[in-house]
Amino acid sequence: MEKRVVGPGFHAQVFAIVRRVPRGRVTTYGDVAKLLGSSRVARHVGYALAACMDRKVPWHRVVNGRGTPSPGADPTRPARQQSLLEKEGVRFDARGRIDLRLYRWVTKTRPRPRPR
DNA sequence: GGTTTGACCATAA
DNA sequence: CTTATGGCCAAAC
Numbered sequence: 362m363e364k365r366v367v368g369p370g371f372h373a374q375v376f377a378i379v380r381r382v383p384r385g386r387v388t389t390y391g392d393v394a395k396l397l398g399s400s401r402v403a404r405h406v407g408y409a410l411a412a413c414m415d416r417k418v419p420w421h422r423v424v425n426g427r428g429t430p431s432p433g434a435d436p437t438r439p440a441r442q443q444s445l446l447e448k449e450g451v452r453f454d455a456r457g458r459i460d461l462r463l464y465r466w467v468t469k470t471r472p473r474p475r476p477r
Numbered sequence: 478g479g480t481t482t483g484a485c486c487a488t489a490a
Numbered sequence: 491c492t493t494a495t496g497g498c499c500a501a502a503c
Contacts, residue, residue: 371500390485401498407484408500426486433484481503490494 371402372409378468379410382422385450386466387459389426396468407431421445428459 378393394403403426410420411433421442424430430439443453451464 401486402500403485404483404498405500411484420484423484425484431484438484
C-alpha cells in the first residue's frame with residue numbers, strides 16, 4: 362500500500378534526525394524513534410526511509426537495533442549500505458554486523474537503561 | 478473511520 | 491543460534 366510519500370509530518374522528523382547523523386556514524390531505528398518522542402515509532406522510522414528512497418537523507422547510516430541492515434524489498438540495499446558505510450569508515454565484522462557500541466550516534470548522551 | 482501493513486523491538490521458548 | 495508472539499503507531503486504502 363504505501364509507496365509514494367509527499368509531505369508526511371512524521372517522516373519529516375525522521376529525515377531531520379537521519380540528516381543530522383555525521384559521517385562514519387550509525388544510528389538505530391529505535392534510537393531515532395526515541396529521539397522523536399520516546400515512542401515506539403521505530404517501525405515508522407524505517408517506514409519513512411522506505412518512502413525516502415533517495416534524497417539527502419543518508420538512509421545507509423540507519424540500521425536496526427542489532428547492527429544489521431534490513432533486506433526490505435530490495436535485496437541490493439544491504440549490500441550498498443555496507444559499501445557506503447565502509448567507505449565512510451564504519452567497520453563491519455565477518456557476519457556483516459556493526460559494532461553499535463562504537464558507532465551508535467545520539468544527539469544527547471542519555472543513560473542507557475540496559476547496555477548489552 | 479475501520480482495516481491493512483510495515484527497512485522494528487523485546488521477550489520467551 | 492532460530493522461531494514465535496505481542497506491542498505499538500503513523501500513513502495508505
